[in-house]
Amino acid sequence: MYLLGIDLGTSSIKVSVIEAATQRIVSSAQYPEVEAEISSPQVGWAEQNPETWWKNTKNAIKKSQEKGNYDPKGIQAIGIAYQMHGLVVLDAQGEVLRPSIIWCDSRAVEYGDKAFSTLGKDFCLEHHLNSPGNFTAAKLAWVKENEPAVYEKIDKVMLPGEYLAYKLSGALSTSISALSEGIFWDFVENKLSTSVLKYFGFPRSFFPDIQDVFSVHGELRSDVAAELGLRSGIPIAYKSGDQPNNAFSLNVLEPGEVAATAGTSGVIYGVSDALVYDPESRVNTFAHVNYTPDQVRTGTLLCINGTGILYSWAKKLLGNSISYQDMNASSAAISAGAEGLRVLPFGNGAERIFHNRTIGAHFENLDLNRHHKGHFLKGITEGIAFSFRYGLDIMRENGMNASKVKAGHANLFLSEVFQRDFVEATGLEVELYDNDGSVGAALGAGLGSGAFASAKEAFLGVKKIKTISPQGGYEDIYENWKEILTTKLNK
Numbered sequence: 001m002y003l004l005g006i007d008l009g010t011s012s013i014k015v016s017v018i019e020a021a022t023q024r025i026v027s028s029a030q031y032p033e034v035e036a037e038i039s040s041p042q043v044g045w046a047e048q049n050p051e052t053w054w055k056n057t058k059n060a061i062k063k064s065q066e067k068g069n070y071d072p073k074g075i076q077a078i079g080i081a082y083q084m085h086g087l088v089v090l091d092a093q094g095e096v097l098r099p100s101i102i103w104c105d106s107r108a109v110e111y112g113d114k115a116f117s118t119l120g121k122d123f124c125l126e127h128h129l130n131s132p133g134n135f136t137a138a139k140l141a142w143v144k145e146n147e148p149a150v151y152e153k154i155d156k157v158m159l160p161g162e163y164l165a166y167k168l169s170g171a172l173s174t175s176i177s178a179l180s181e182g183i184f185w186d187f188v189e190n191k192l193s194t195s196v197l198k199y200f201g202f203p204r205s206f207f208p209d210i211q212d213v214f215s216v217h218g219e220l221r222s223d224v225a226a227e228l229g230l231r232s233g234i235p236i237a238y239k240s241g242d243q244p245n246n247a248f249s250l251n252v253l254e255p256g257e258v259a260a261t262a263g264t265s266g267v268i269y270g271v272s273d274a275l276v277y278d279p280e281s282r283v284n285t286f287a288h289v290n291y292t293p294d295q296v297r298t299g300t301l302l303c304i305n306g307t308g309i310l311y312s313w314a315k316k317l318l319g320n321s322i323s324y325q326d327m328n329a330s331s332a333a334i335s336a337g338a339e340g341l342r343v344l345p346f347g348n349g350a351e352r353i354f355h356n357r358t359i360g361a362h363f364e365n366l367d368l369n370r371h372h373k374g375h376f377l378k379g380i381t382e383g384i385a386f387s388f389r390y391g392l393d394i395m396r397e398n399g400m401n402a403s404k405v406k407a408g409h410a411n412l413f414l415s416e417v418f419q420r421d422f423v424e425a426t427g428l429e430v431e432l433y434d435n436d437g438s439v440g441a442a443l444g445a446g447l448g449s450g451a452f453a454s455a456k457e458a459f460l461g462v463k464k465i466k467t468i469s470p471q472g473g474y475e476d477i478y479e480n481w482k483e484i485l486t487t488k489l490n491k
Helices: 050-064 109-119 121-128 136-146 148-153 160-169 176-181 194-200 222-228 242-249 308-318 324-332 373-397 416-426 437-449 475-489
Strands: 002-008 013-019 024-031 075-082 088-090 156-158 236-241 258-262 266-272 284-287 298-304 342-346 360-364 404-408 429-433 464-468
Touching: 002 050, 002 160, 002 242, 002 437, 013 050, 013 437, 024 050, 050 160, 050 222, 075 160, 075 242, 075 437, 088 160, 109 121, 109 136, 109 194, 121 194, 136 148, 136 194, 156 160, 160 236, 176 236, 176 284, 236 242, 236 437, 242 258, 242 266, 242 298, 242 437, 258 373, 258 416, 266 373, 298 373, 308 324, 308 373, 324 373, 324 416, 342 373, 342 475, 360 475, 373 416, 373 475, 416 429, 416 464
Parallel strands: 002 075, 075 236, 258 404, 404 429
Antiparallel strands: 002 013, 013 024, 088 156, 258 266, 266 298, 284 298, 342 360, 429 464
Protein backbone atom coordinates (compact mmCIF):
# COMPACT_ATOMS: atom_id res chain seq x y z
CA MET A 1 0.00 0.00 0.00
CA TYR A 2 1.45 3.32 -1.09
CA LEU A 3 0.67 6.97 -0.41
CA LEU A 4 1.28 9.79 -2.91
CA GLY A 5 2.25 13.28 -1.73
CA ILE A 6 2.24 16.32 -4.02
CA ASP A 7 4.01 19.56 -3.05
CA LEU A 8 3.04 22.51 -5.24
CA GLY A 9 6.01 24.80 -4.75
CA THR A 10 6.93 28.09 -6.35
CA SER A 11 9.92 26.67 -8.20
CA SER A 12 8.59 23.18 -9.05
CA ILE A 13 6.13 20.42 -8.29
CA LYS A 14 7.64 17.65 -6.18
CA VAL A 15 5.98 14.31 -5.59
CA SER A 16 6.93 11.46 -3.27
CA VAL A 17 5.50 8.00 -2.93
CA ILE A 18 5.89 6.28 0.42
CA GLU A 19 5.14 2.78 1.64
CA ALA A 20 2.44 3.16 4.26
CA ALA A 21 3.58 0.31 6.49
CA THR A 22 7.15 1.60 6.92
CA GLN A 23 6.91 5.28 5.83
CA ARG A 24 9.82 4.42 3.52
CA ILE A 25 10.21 6.70 0.48
CA VAL A 26 10.05 4.48 -2.60
CA SER A 27 10.16 7.22 -5.25
CA SER A 28 10.52 10.99 -5.53
CA ALA A 29 10.51 13.29 -8.54
CA GLN A 30 10.13 16.94 -9.39
CA TYR A 31 9.06 18.81 -12.47
CA PRO A 32 10.30 20.95 -14.09
CA GLU A 33 13.99 20.25 -13.55
CA VAL A 34 14.83 23.94 -13.80
CA GLU A 35 13.16 26.42 -11.49
CA ALA A 36 9.74 27.53 -12.72
CA GLU A 37 9.36 31.13 -13.74
CA ILE A 38 7.46 33.79 -11.82
CA SER A 39 5.79 36.26 -14.16
CA SER A 40 6.06 39.91 -13.09
CA PRO A 41 4.08 42.06 -15.56
CA GLN A 42 4.58 45.11 -13.33
CA VAL A 43 6.91 46.01 -10.47
CA GLY A 44 5.81 44.18 -7.32
CA TRP A 45 3.61 41.70 -9.19
CA ALA A 46 4.12 37.92 -9.08
CA GLU A 47 1.96 35.47 -11.00
CA GLN A 48 1.95 31.85 -12.13
CA ASN A 49 -0.47 29.95 -14.36
CA PRO A 50 -2.55 27.33 -12.48
CA GLU A 51 -2.88 25.30 -15.68
CA THR A 52 0.92 25.04 -15.75
CA TRP A 53 0.86 23.73 -12.16
CA TRP A 54 -1.57 21.03 -13.31
CA LYS A 55 0.57 20.02 -16.30
CA ASN A 56 3.69 19.95 -14.13
CA THR A 57 1.91 17.86 -11.49
CA LYS A 58 0.98 15.22 -14.05
CA ASN A 59 4.53 15.21 -15.43
CA ALA A 60 6.01 14.85 -11.93
CA ILE A 61 3.73 11.88 -11.15
CA LYS A 62 4.66 10.20 -14.43
CA LYS A 63 8.34 10.86 -13.76
CA SER A 64 8.07 9.23 -10.33
CA GLN A 65 6.94 6.04 -12.07
CA GLU A 66 9.84 5.83 -14.55
CA LYS A 67 12.20 3.75 -12.40
CA GLY A 68 9.52 1.18 -11.67
CA ASN A 69 10.10 1.27 -7.91
CA TYR A 70 6.42 0.78 -7.12
CA ASP A 71 3.14 -0.30 -8.67
CA PRO A 72 1.11 2.86 -9.37
CA LYS A 73 -2.08 0.83 -8.94
CA GLY A 74 -1.04 0.33 -5.31
CA ILE A 75 -1.47 4.00 -4.37
CA GLN A 76 -4.29 4.19 -1.85
CA ALA A 77 -4.49 7.92 -1.02
CA ILE A 78 -3.23 11.30 -2.25
CA GLY A 79 -2.20 14.34 -0.20
CA ILE A 80 -1.47 17.88 -1.36
CA ALA A 81 0.73 20.65 0.06
CA TYR A 82 0.88 24.00 -1.69
CA GLN A 83 2.32 27.51 -1.73
CA MET A 84 0.16 29.60 0.60
CA HIS A 85 -1.95 32.75 0.04
CA GLY A 86 -2.25 32.47 -3.74
CA LEU A 87 -5.51 33.43 -5.44
CA VAL A 88 -7.08 31.11 -8.04
CA VAL A 89 -10.44 32.08 -9.56
CA LEU A 90 -12.65 29.78 -11.67
CA ASP A 91 -15.74 30.43 -13.74
CA ALA A 92 -18.93 28.34 -13.63
CA GLN A 93 -17.43 25.84 -16.09
CA GLY A 94 -14.40 25.33 -13.83
CA GLU A 95 -12.01 27.20 -16.13
CA VAL A 96 -9.23 29.46 -14.79
CA LEU A 97 -10.10 33.11 -15.35
CA ARG A 98 -6.65 34.69 -14.87
CA PRO A 99 -3.14 33.78 -13.71
CA SER A 100 -2.82 33.14 -9.99
CA ILE A 101 -1.68 36.12 -7.94
CA ILE A 102 0.82 34.27 -5.75
CA TRP A 103 2.13 34.72 -2.22
CA CYS A 104 4.97 37.18 -2.95
CA ASP A 105 2.86 39.56 -5.04
CA SER A 106 2.66 43.03 -3.45
CA ARG A 107 -0.09 44.76 -5.44
CA ALA A 108 -2.87 44.31 -2.86
CA VAL A 109 -1.15 45.82 0.19
CA GLU A 110 -3.20 49.02 0.13
CA TYR A 111 -6.46 47.04 -0.03
CA GLY A 112 -5.52 45.06 3.07
CA ASP A 113 -4.29 48.14 4.91
CA LYS A 114 -7.55 49.99 4.19
CA ALA A 115 -9.59 47.02 5.45
CA PHE A 116 -7.44 46.87 8.60
CA SER A 117 -8.14 50.55 9.26
CA THR A 118 -11.85 50.44 8.43
CA LEU A 119 -12.75 47.20 10.20
CA GLY A 120 -10.53 48.24 13.10
CA LYS A 121 -7.14 47.01 14.22
CA ASP A 122 -8.42 45.47 17.45
CA PHE A 123 -11.31 43.75 15.66
CA CYS A 124 -9.08 42.26 12.95
CA LEU A 125 -6.48 40.99 15.39
CA GLU A 126 -9.04 39.53 17.78
CA HIS A 127 -11.21 37.88 15.12
CA HIS A 128 -8.69 37.06 12.38
CA LEU A 129 -5.36 37.09 14.31
CA ASN A 130 -3.90 39.21 11.47
CA SER A 131 -4.27 42.31 9.40
CA PRO A 132 -5.85 41.47 6.00
CA GLY A 133 -2.45 42.69 4.76
CA ASN A 134 -1.42 41.22 1.44
CA PHE A 135 -3.27 37.93 1.82
CA THR A 136 -5.82 36.25 -0.45
CA ALA A 137 -8.81 38.40 0.57
CA ALA A 138 -6.91 41.57 -0.36
CA LYS A 139 -5.79 40.03 -3.68
CA LEU A 140 -9.41 39.23 -4.52
CA ALA A 141 -10.36 42.82 -3.67
CA TRP A 142 -7.72 44.02 -6.16
CA VAL A 143 -9.27 41.85 -8.89
CA LYS A 144 -12.75 43.18 -8.05
CA GLU A 145 -11.65 46.80 -8.46
CA ASN A 146 -9.14 46.51 -11.28
CA GLU A 147 -10.50 43.63 -13.38
CA PRO A 148 -14.30 43.91 -13.05
CA ALA A 149 -14.93 41.84 -16.18
CA VAL A 150 -12.97 38.97 -14.62
CA TYR A 151 -14.59 39.41 -11.23
CA GLU A 152 -18.11 39.22 -12.70
CA LYS A 153 -17.34 35.75 -14.11
CA ILE A 154 -16.01 34.29 -10.83
CA ASP A 155 -17.90 31.28 -9.56
CA LYS A 156 -15.35 29.90 -7.08
CA VAL A 157 -12.32 31.29 -5.24
CA MET A 158 -9.63 28.92 -4.05
CA LEU A 159 -6.02 28.47 -3.01
CA PRO A 160 -3.43 26.72 -5.22
CA GLY A 161 -3.74 23.30 -3.56
CA GLU A 162 -7.52 23.43 -3.71
CA TYR A 163 -7.21 23.94 -7.45
CA LEU A 164 -5.02 20.83 -7.77
CA ALA A 165 -7.51 18.79 -5.74
CA TYR A 166 -10.27 20.02 -8.04
CA LYS A 167 -8.34 19.01 -11.16
CA LEU A 168 -7.66 15.58 -9.69
CA SER A 169 -11.18 14.90 -8.47
CA GLY A 170 -13.65 17.41 -9.87
CA ALA A 171 -14.70 18.16 -6.28
CA LEU A 172 -14.37 21.48 -4.44
CA SER A 173 -13.70 21.91 -0.74
CA THR A 174 -11.82 24.11 1.70
CA SER A 175 -10.81 23.95 5.38
CA ILE A 176 -10.55 26.22 8.41
CA SER A 177 -6.77 26.23 8.01
CA ALA A 178 -7.07 27.30 4.36
CA LEU A 179 -9.66 29.98 5.07
CA SER A 180 -7.55 31.38 7.89
CA GLU A 181 -4.52 31.83 5.61
CA GLY A 182 -6.69 33.87 3.24
CA ILE A 183 -8.07 35.97 6.16
CA PHE A 184 -11.55 34.59 5.55
CA TRP A 185 -11.99 32.81 8.92
CA ASP A 186 -13.40 34.40 12.09
CA PHE A 187 -11.81 32.70 15.11
CA VAL A 188 -14.23 34.30 17.59
CA GLU A 189 -17.40 33.39 15.68
CA ASN A 190 -15.90 30.07 14.46
CA LYS A 191 -17.21 30.54 10.95
CA LEU A 192 -16.47 32.09 7.58
CA SER A 193 -16.00 35.78 8.30
CA THR A 194 -19.19 37.69 7.54
CA SER A 195 -17.33 40.92 8.38
CA VAL A 196 -14.62 40.41 5.74
CA LEU A 197 -17.12 39.22 3.14
CA LYS A 198 -19.42 42.18 3.82
CA TYR A 199 -16.59 44.73 3.80
CA PHE A 200 -15.17 43.57 0.46
CA GLY A 201 -18.56 42.64 -1.02
CA PHE A 202 -17.71 38.96 -1.64
CA PRO A 203 -20.64 36.49 -1.85
CA ARG A 204 -20.64 33.34 0.31
CA SER A 205 -21.11 31.29 -2.86
CA PHE A 206 -17.49 31.99 -3.86
CA PHE A 207 -16.27 29.55 -1.21
CA PRO A 208 -16.57 25.74 -1.30
CA ASP A 209 -17.82 23.59 1.58
CA ILE A 210 -15.58 23.44 4.67
CA GLN A 211 -14.02 20.10 5.65
CA ASP A 212 -11.30 18.91 8.03
CA VAL A 213 -7.75 19.02 6.64
CA PHE A 214 -7.52 15.26 7.27
CA SER A 215 -10.59 14.09 5.35
CA VAL A 216 -11.66 12.97 1.88
CA HIS A 217 -11.72 16.03 -0.37
CA GLY A 218 -12.71 14.10 -3.47
CA GLU A 219 -11.81 10.95 -5.40
CA LEU A 220 -9.54 10.61 -8.43
CA ARG A 221 -11.44 11.04 -11.68
CA SER A 222 -11.42 8.07 -14.02
CA ASP A 223 -10.00 10.05 -16.95
CA VAL A 224 -7.14 11.43 -14.85
CA ALA A 225 -6.49 7.98 -13.41
CA ALA A 226 -6.26 6.50 -16.89
CA GLU A 227 -3.85 9.23 -18.04
CA LEU A 228 -1.58 8.73 -15.01
CA GLY A 229 -1.80 4.94 -14.75
CA LEU A 230 -3.46 5.12 -11.34
CA ARG A 231 -6.53 3.50 -9.88
CA SER A 232 -9.78 5.41 -10.28
CA GLY A 233 -11.43 6.61 -7.08
CA ILE A 234 -8.28 7.15 -4.97
CA PRO A 235 -9.23 9.59 -2.18
CA ILE A 236 -7.58 13.00 -1.98
CA ALA A 237 -7.37 12.81 1.81
CA TYR A 238 -5.28 15.82 2.85
CA LYS A 239 -4.72 19.44 1.75
CA SER A 240 -2.54 21.96 3.55
CA GLY A 241 -0.58 25.13 2.93
CA ASP A 242 3.13 24.46 2.64
CA GLN A 243 4.18 25.89 6.00
CA PRO A 244 1.60 24.11 8.18
CA ASN A 245 2.41 21.03 6.12
CA ASN A 246 6.14 21.47 6.63
CA ALA A 247 5.50 21.58 10.39
CA PHE A 248 3.27 18.51 10.14
CA SER A 249 5.93 16.66 8.10
CA LEU A 250 8.30 17.14 11.06
CA ASN A 251 5.67 16.00 13.59
CA VAL A 252 5.34 19.56 14.90
CA LEU A 253 1.77 19.44 16.16
CA GLU A 254 1.76 20.41 19.83
CA PRO A 255 2.23 23.71 21.72
CA GLY A 256 5.86 24.82 21.99
CA GLU A 257 7.09 22.81 18.99
CA VAL A 258 8.80 24.75 16.18
CA ALA A 259 9.66 24.05 12.54
CA ALA A 260 11.74 25.92 9.96
CA THR A 261 12.12 25.83 6.22
CA ALA A 262 14.31 27.74 3.77
CA GLY A 263 13.05 27.36 0.22
CA THR A 264 12.17 30.25 -2.08
CA SER A 265 10.98 31.98 1.08
CA GLY A 266 12.14 31.35 4.63
CA VAL A 267 9.85 30.40 7.50
CA ILE A 268 9.90 29.71 11.21
CA TYR A 269 6.61 28.23 12.40
CA GLY A 270 5.69 27.74 16.07
CA VAL A 271 2.60 25.93 17.40
CA SER A 272 0.47 27.34 20.22
CA ASP A 273 -2.73 26.36 22.03
CA ALA A 274 -3.94 29.98 22.14
CA LEU A 275 -5.34 32.55 19.72
CA VAL A 276 -2.15 34.60 19.72
CA TYR A 277 -1.20 37.45 17.41
CA ASP A 278 1.46 40.08 16.89
CA PRO A 279 -0.02 43.56 17.61
CA GLU A 280 1.93 44.90 14.60
CA SER A 281 1.13 41.95 12.28
CA ARG A 282 4.82 41.45 11.44
CA VAL A 283 4.38 37.71 12.01
CA ASN A 284 1.10 35.97 11.35
CA THR A 285 -1.03 33.32 13.01
CA PHE A 286 -3.18 30.78 11.19
CA ALA A 287 -5.12 27.65 12.08
CA HIS A 288 -2.74 24.68 12.15
CA VAL A 289 -3.57 21.43 10.37
CA ASN A 290 -4.97 19.93 13.60
CA TYR A 291 -6.93 23.03 14.67
CA THR A 292 -10.51 22.64 15.83
CA PRO A 293 -12.64 25.16 17.71
CA ASP A 294 -12.64 22.73 20.64
CA GLN A 295 -8.87 22.07 20.58
CA VAL A 296 -7.04 25.21 19.53
CA ARG A 297 -3.80 24.63 17.65
CA THR A 298 -2.52 27.72 15.89
CA GLY A 299 0.71 28.25 13.99
CA THR A 300 2.57 31.54 14.30
CA LEU A 301 4.43 32.04 11.05
CA LEU A 302 7.47 34.19 10.40
CA CYS A 303 7.82 34.50 6.63
CA ILE A 304 10.71 36.15 4.82
CA ASN A 305 10.08 36.35 1.09
CA GLY A 306 13.70 36.89 0.10
CA THR A 307 15.71 33.83 1.18
CA GLY A 308 16.33 30.87 -1.14
CA ILE A 309 15.29 32.95 -4.13
CA LEU A 310 18.41 35.09 -3.55
CA TYR A 311 20.65 32.00 -3.57
CA SER A 312 19.03 30.74 -6.79
CA TRP A 313 19.41 34.24 -8.29
CA ALA A 314 23.12 34.11 -7.44
CA LYS A 315 23.39 30.73 -9.18
CA LYS A 316 21.82 32.13 -12.35
CA LEU A 317 24.11 35.15 -12.17
CA LEU A 318 27.21 32.95 -11.89
CA GLY A 319 26.24 30.87 -14.92
CA ASN A 320 24.74 27.51 -15.73
CA SER A 321 28.01 25.63 -15.24
CA ILE A 322 28.10 26.17 -11.47
CA SER A 323 26.20 23.82 -9.16
CA TYR A 324 24.83 24.46 -5.69
CA GLN A 325 27.54 22.11 -4.41
CA ASP A 326 30.18 24.31 -6.05
CA MET A 327 28.62 27.39 -4.49
CA ASN A 328 28.57 25.81 -1.04
CA ALA A 329 32.23 24.81 -1.39
CA SER A 330 33.21 28.37 -2.33
CA SER A 331 31.40 29.92 0.63
CA ALA A 332 32.70 27.25 3.03
CA ALA A 333 36.24 28.56 2.47
CA ILE A 334 35.29 32.02 3.79
CA SER A 335 35.39 32.84 7.50
CA ALA A 336 32.42 34.17 9.45
CA GLY A 337 31.58 37.75 8.55
CA ALA A 338 32.60 37.44 4.87
CA GLU A 339 35.35 40.03 5.50
CA GLY A 340 32.81 42.80 6.03
CA LEU A 341 30.46 42.08 3.12
CA ARG A 342 26.86 42.39 4.31
CA VAL A 343 23.79 41.31 2.33
CA LEU A 344 20.15 42.26 2.87
CA PRO A 345 18.16 39.55 1.04
CA PHE A 346 14.80 41.33 0.76
CA GLY A 347 14.40 41.49 -3.01
CA ASN A 348 11.24 39.41 -3.43
CA GLY A 349 8.39 41.81 -2.81
CA ALA A 350 6.88 43.37 0.29
CA GLU A 351 8.08 41.90 3.58
CA ARG A 352 5.61 41.46 6.44
CA ILE A 353 8.31 41.93 9.07
CA PHE A 354 8.71 45.49 7.69
CA HIS A 355 4.97 46.24 7.75
CA ASN A 356 4.59 45.16 4.11
CA ARG A 357 7.29 47.51 2.85
CA THR A 358 9.45 46.64 -0.15
CA ILE A 359 13.07 47.62 0.56
CA GLY A 360 14.87 45.50 -2.04
CA ALA A 361 18.03 43.42 -1.78
CA HIS A 362 21.30 45.22 -0.98
CA PHE A 363 25.02 44.40 -0.95
CA GLU A 364 26.95 46.61 1.45
CA ASN A 365 30.71 47.21 1.95
CA LEU A 366 31.59 45.45 -1.29
CA ASP A 367 35.39 45.71 -1.78
CA LEU A 368 36.37 44.98 -5.37
CA ASN A 369 39.98 44.31 -4.36
CA ARG A 370 39.24 41.83 -1.57
CA HIS A 371 35.86 40.20 -2.19
CA HIS A 372 35.42 37.39 -4.69
CA LYS A 373 32.83 34.71 -5.43
CA GLY A 374 33.22 32.98 -2.07
CA HIS A 375 32.66 36.21 -0.12
CA PHE A 376 29.65 37.01 -2.32
CA LEU A 377 28.05 33.64 -1.52
CA LYS A 378 29.03 33.61 2.16
CA GLY A 379 27.56 37.10 2.55
CA ILE A 380 24.32 35.82 1.02
CA THR A 381 23.94 32.80 3.34
CA GLU A 382 24.77 34.96 6.36
CA GLY A 383 22.34 37.66 5.24
CA ILE A 384 19.58 35.07 4.90
CA ALA A 385 20.41 33.65 8.35
CA PHE A 386 20.40 37.14 9.88
CA SER A 387 16.97 37.83 8.37
CA PHE A 388 15.74 34.73 10.22
CA ARG A 389 17.25 36.09 13.43
CA TYR A 390 15.58 39.46 12.93
CA GLY A 391 12.19 37.81 12.51
CA LEU A 392 12.81 35.35 15.34
CA ASP A 393 13.34 38.25 17.72
CA ILE A 394 9.85 39.49 16.76
CA MET A 395 8.45 36.05 17.57
CA ARG A 396 10.28 36.16 20.90
CA GLU A 397 8.59 39.50 21.64
CA ASN A 398 5.30 37.63 21.21
CA GLY A 399 6.12 34.84 23.64
CA MET A 400 7.80 32.17 21.52
CA ASN A 401 10.92 31.15 23.43
CA ALA A 402 12.00 27.93 21.75
CA SER A 403 15.58 26.71 22.04
CA LYS A 404 15.23 24.03 19.36
CA VAL A 405 13.77 23.90 15.85
CA LYS A 406 13.10 20.99 13.50
CA ALA A 407 13.86 21.26 9.77
CA GLY A 408 13.74 18.98 6.77
CA HIS A 409 17.03 18.16 5.04
CA ALA A 410 15.99 20.09 1.93
CA ASN A 411 16.53 23.36 0.05
CA LEU A 412 19.02 25.66 1.85
CA PHE A 413 19.19 23.24 4.79
CA LEU A 414 21.07 20.89 2.45
CA SER A 415 24.01 23.29 2.73
CA GLU A 416 26.30 22.76 5.73
CA VAL A 417 27.38 26.39 5.38
CA PHE A 418 23.81 27.59 5.74
CA GLN A 419 23.12 25.12 8.56
CA ARG A 420 25.99 26.63 10.56
CA ASP A 421 25.08 30.24 9.68
CA PHE A 422 21.48 29.61 10.75
CA VAL A 423 22.23 28.09 14.16
CA GLU A 424 24.89 30.71 14.97
CA ALA A 425 22.70 33.63 13.88
CA THR A 426 19.55 32.45 15.66
CA GLY A 427 21.05 30.66 18.66
CA LEU A 428 18.65 27.76 17.99
CA GLU A 429 19.64 24.12 18.00
CA VAL A 430 18.50 22.50 14.74
CA GLU A 431 17.34 18.91 14.35
CA LEU A 432 17.50 17.84 10.70
CA TYR A 433 15.15 15.14 9.41
CA ASP A 434 15.06 13.12 6.21
CA ASN A 435 11.77 14.61 5.15
CA ASP A 436 10.22 17.29 2.96
CA GLY A 437 6.86 18.77 2.00
CA SER A 438 5.90 16.07 -0.47
CA VAL A 439 6.58 13.35 2.11
CA GLY A 440 4.53 15.32 4.63
CA ALA A 441 1.65 15.45 2.16
CA ALA A 442 1.86 11.67 1.70
CA LEU A 443 1.84 11.13 5.48
CA GLY A 444 -1.14 13.48 5.71
CA ALA A 445 -2.96 11.43 3.09
CA GLY A 446 -2.34 8.34 5.21
CA LEU A 447 -3.80 10.01 8.27
CA GLY A 448 -6.77 11.46 6.38
CA SER A 449 -7.62 8.17 4.70
CA GLY A 450 -7.30 6.05 7.84
CA ALA A 451 -4.15 4.23 6.73
CA PHE A 452 -2.61 5.51 9.99
CA ALA A 453 -4.60 5.34 13.21
CA SER A 454 -2.78 8.34 14.69
CA ALA A 455 -0.07 10.91 14.05
CA LYS A 456 2.22 8.88 16.29
CA GLU A 457 1.86 5.91 13.97
CA ALA A 458 2.40 8.10 10.89
CA PHE A 459 5.83 9.24 12.10
CA LEU A 460 7.27 5.95 13.38
CA GLY A 461 9.54 5.66 10.33
CA VAL A 462 10.73 9.27 10.09
CA LYS A 463 14.48 9.47 10.75
CA LYS A 464 16.53 12.25 12.32
CA ILE A 465 19.76 12.86 10.42
CA LYS A 466 21.66 15.01 12.91
CA THR A 467 21.50 17.79 15.48
CA ILE A 468 23.48 21.02 15.02
CA SER A 469 24.17 23.16 18.09
CA PRO A 470 25.28 26.82 18.16
CA GLN A 471 28.80 27.61 19.35
CA GLY A 472 28.56 31.42 19.50
CA GLY A 473 30.55 34.11 17.74
CA TYR A 474 28.07 35.70 15.32
CA GLU A 475 26.48 38.27 17.62
CA ASP A 476 28.73 41.19 16.68
CA ILE A 477 28.37 40.39 12.97
CA TYR A 478 24.60 40.29 13.35
CA GLU A 479 24.50 43.62 15.19
CA ASN A 480 26.49 45.23 12.36
CA TRP A 481 24.11 43.71 9.79
CA LYS A 482 21.11 44.97 11.81
CA GLU A 483 22.55 48.51 11.91
CA ILE A 484 22.74 48.51 8.10
CA LEU A 485 19.16 47.22 7.87
CA THR A 486 17.90 49.83 10.34
CA THR A 487 19.48 52.60 8.27
CA LYS A 488 17.66 51.34 5.17
CA LEU A 489 14.36 51.10 7.03
CA ASN A 490 14.69 54.65 8.36
CA LYS A 491 15.18 56.22 4.94
